[in-house]
Amino acid sequence: MVTVTSLTTTDATRARMSRQRSKDTGVEVALRRVLHGMGLRYRVHRRPLKGVRREADVVFGPAKVAVYVDGCFWHGCPVHATWPKRNAEFWKTKIEGNRTRDADTDRRMAEAGWLVVRVWEHEDAAVAAARVRDAVIARRTAG
Template sequence: MSKQKSRNTQTEILLRRALHALGLRYRLHRRPVKGVRREADLVFPSVKVAVFVDGCFWHGCPQHATWPRNNAEFWRAKIEGNRSRDVDTDARFAEAGWLVVRVWEHEPPQRAALHVHEVVMQRRVARGL
């Protein structure tokens, strides 16, 4: 499992390309909130939007998650821990004024990009940018 990519996955790259085509510019793999050791996949600093691309297996996707039979207790604890950390991350970012957008790896990149674009544009309007 150590060979699994955590950055620049195919899903992430396709999302980035779609966002770029929509005219959005972003920062990659940043820790936007000081004191919180959580790295967002894409960050829009001016509007405080952080995008996380979640893998179906690693984050327990309700549609596609599978529970391994080998070493089942370990994997259940690992995936449930990831889910708990995701909830904690969302809360900590919200406290700091950030909006978290989560994208599942199975989502079509174009649809996910349109959702992120809409969120970023709404925040720009709300902030007068």
């Protein structure tokens, strides 16, 4: 089967994109390491909401805090996003679709009483972990 993307994307690009990890990326692992060092315990790669096929990278169940680590390219980071020139319409649609799904996830989670913390891949792990820790502590003391 030939797809539209295979007609306009180079072999090198396809090979590079296929090697991109979707779980346990370096950024995720670094964040989890700092969170664990802060004494926080969590679950990884869980779906916080039943019936919603969207997996959070780090989940603090009792506090109802879900952390998503977003890649700058894949989620259209306002600081580091790049727009490929090859197959531009495909990538624009893909990235904007990811952003739309992220906003829908945030809305659904909030409606179910969850707090979503989004971390960009370019963020310093210690700074992001402090933000997550503060959110978890605030939720624990509020409830």
